[in-house]
Amino acid sequence: MRLVIFEWLVTLSLFGLLARLVAVQVIDHDYYQTLARENRIKLIKIPADRGVIYDRLGKPLDRNAPEGRDYLLAEAGSNVLGYTGEGDQEIEGRDGLEKFYDERLKGEAGGILVETDTNGKVIREIGRSEPQPGENLTTTLDAGLQQKAYELLSGRKGALIASDPQSGEILALVSSPGFKPGAIEKYLNDPDLPLFNRAISGAYPPGSTFKLVTATAALEENKINAATQIEDTGVINIGPYSYSNWYFTQYGRTEGSINIVAAIKRSNDIFFYRLGEALGIRALADWAKWFGLGNQTGIDLPGEAAGAMPDPEWKQAVRKENWFLGDTLIAAIGQGDILMTPLQVNQMTGVIASAGQWCRPHLVSAKGGSASGRDYCRQLDINPETIKLITEGMVQVTQAGGTAWPFFNFSVSVAGKTGTAEYGDKTSAKGGLTHAWFTAFAPADNPNIVVTVLLEGAGEGSYEAAPVAKDLLSYWFSRQ
Known part of the structure; x- marks a missing residue:
């Protein structure tokens, strides 16, 4: 008898479970559809915290605040860190590292699914998905x-870049004047x-800094050697x-017969x-x-300019003019139509500093990259x-006796190159x-450092x- 009673209880339980499943699948299904049609099921979005950007020593460069992103370097970090703004669905990076690494920084928003009454008041929570914060970034910046x-x-209008020549890591990257990231609108029509x-976006004639390239080319093409002497005539006349x-x-003075070392020391144009x-323009x-x-160097920032290296084809295509010997002469001293960004001049200098390595400048090392940064470098095979x-x-x-008189008696041995680059129409x-x-x-x-300074029209x-x-x-060096 007890066995029969037990079998009946099991059967009734199974029927009860089946009835509940039918109610959920059929009856409750209609109920939830009705709620949805009446806009009584709503998703409340939970924004994700953006990842924090740190310097190379672990110091935060920004943080999340109730009123938005808070940038701890203010104007000093504005052009490298960038800023954020309201996108269609969420906060998004608008410039600088914030834009370039937006996908890594923004995280994934969460949400709460709720049921509301006809007045929009929340009756109950149906489900929840927690937000996933964005990834933190450790940069190479100091x-x-x-x-x-x-x-x-x-x-002053200009730029200053400091990098590690052995790896391409950017230690500092400044554009001046800067801006306050929380007040972008006030700068939109600023003439400065x-x-x-x-x-990274300004392209300027490099002036005598370009002589590092000319010297390399002439030595590598065996046009000169360490013993070669050239007479400084003061002026060269061509027609x-x-x-x-x-x-x-x-x-009104000349410097006599000089070799390549003296020519760099004195930045001798002749x-x-x-x-x-x-060399000729092609070499x-x-x-x-x-x-x-x-x-472009490939730095991990948006808006990089490529600069320009003119040659006969370029001049014909852009200016509809033929190339002349005079064009080659002024190109050799970094004038004419040559344009370089401050970052490119810094990288050019880094090639000499690193014994012939070309290192891609970067602000965030690739995941799994080598600690030394050598993954970003390649040899240019310079003697x-x-x-x-x-x-x-x-x-x-x-x-x-050199041109960089401020460094005379500097405590650390420095290898440098001055440049004074003419621009604009001289008759204007x-x-x-x-x-x-x-x-x-x-x-x-x-x-362990390459420093490049540009001051516009200074x-x-x-x-x-x-x-x-x-x-x-x-x-x-005071901190070394």
């Missing part, structure tokens, strides 16, 4: 160096263009055109005109492109003797203006840009 670099530019990243050395133009003449352009000119001669000339630039009201450049690496015998590189680089290097 927050202290970044802040110092911005302070040294003092609001604070939203424009001059460090009705004259091409003079800066020293002759300013002081010597480099002759190198351009010996010079090929070497410039081998250094990366005319192509070590070429690197040695150019480095010797650059060291002498910063010593007595703004003619005769020059950009000030200085690019260098230190210590000269075992470099004058001579030795007087304007070199002191900025000196102060930044002083700060850098």
Whole structure:
């Protein structure tokens, strides 16, 4: 009898479970469909926290705040970190690292599915999905160096970049003036263009900094060697055109017969005109492109410019004009139509500093990348003797008799190159203006930093840009 009763109880339980399943699948299904039609089931979105961006030492560069993203470096980090804004569905990166790494930083939003009454009041929670925070990013930046670099530019239009020549890691990247990331609207029509990243998007004539490429090309193509002497005549005349050395133009003096080391030390234009003449534009352009000119470096930031390395085909296509010997001469000293970004000049300098390596500049190392950063570098197969001669000339630039007088008696051996780049129409009201450049690496015998300074329309590189680089290097080595 007990067995019969037990069998009946089991049977009734099974019928009860079946009835509940039918109710859920059929009756409740209609109920939930009705709720949905009446807009009584709603999804309340739970935004995900964006990942935090850190410097190389683990110092946070931004953070999430109730009112939005809070940038701890303010204007000093604005053009490299970027900013965020409201997208269609969520907060999104609008510039800088915030934009480039938006997919990694933004995370995945969660949500709460709720039932509401006809007045929209929540009756009950049906389901919940927790948000997944974005990935934190550790950058190659040094927050202290970044802040110092911005302070040294003092609001002047320009850019300053510091990098590790052995890996391509960017230690500081500043464009000036900067902006406050929380007040973008006020800068949209600012004539000083604070939203424009001059460090990677500004393309300028490089002036005498380009002589590093010309020297490399002439030595590698065996047009000169360490013993080659060229007479400084003060001026070269080609038909009705004259091409003079800066020293002759300013002081009416010449420097006699000089070799490649002395030519770099004194930034002698006559010597480099002759190198351009010996090389020809095609060999010079090929070497410039081998250094990366005319192509983006591939830095992990949006909006990078490629620069320009003109040659006969370029001039015919762009200007509808033929190429002349004079075009080659001025190209050899970094003038004419050559354009480089401050980042490209920094990278060019890094090739010499790293004994011939071309390292892709980067701000965030790839996942699983080597700790040394060598994954970003490739050898350009430049003869070590070429690197040695150019480095010797650059060291002498910063010593007595060189063009970088602010570095005379500097505590650390520095290899540098000044640049004073003419731009604009000399016959116009703004003619005769020059950009000030200085690019260098230190210590000269075992470099751990490359610094490049550009100041728009500021004058001579030795007087304007070199002191900025000196102060930044002083700060850098004071912490070593």
